[in-house]
Amino acid sequence: ALTNIExxxxxxxxxxxxxxxESIKxxxxxxxxxxxTEVEVTEITAFLKA
Incomplete structure (x- = not known):
């Protein structure tokens, strides 16, 4: 599950x-x-935290 993954x-x-x-990279x-890119990593991170 990805709940609270951060x-x-x-x-x-x-x-x-x-x-x-770093794991996303x-x-x-x-x-x-x-x-x-840093933008892609930031966007994926934000998505996973949503």
Whole structure:
């Protein structure tokens, strides 16, 4: 579930990523093979926190 995701860090199966923003950047690269811009990361973060 994504409820309160901003409060459930650290992230990933091993807790290796401290911030939601960093986890979004990493997954953008792994899943989309794309470096997300800061605007994209900010927008995705806001969406997940809504």
């Amino acid at each position: 409060k459930t860090g650290p992230y990933f199966h091993d807790g290796s990523v401290a911030s939601l923003e 990493i997954m953008g690269k792994l899943e989309l093979n794309k470096e997300l």
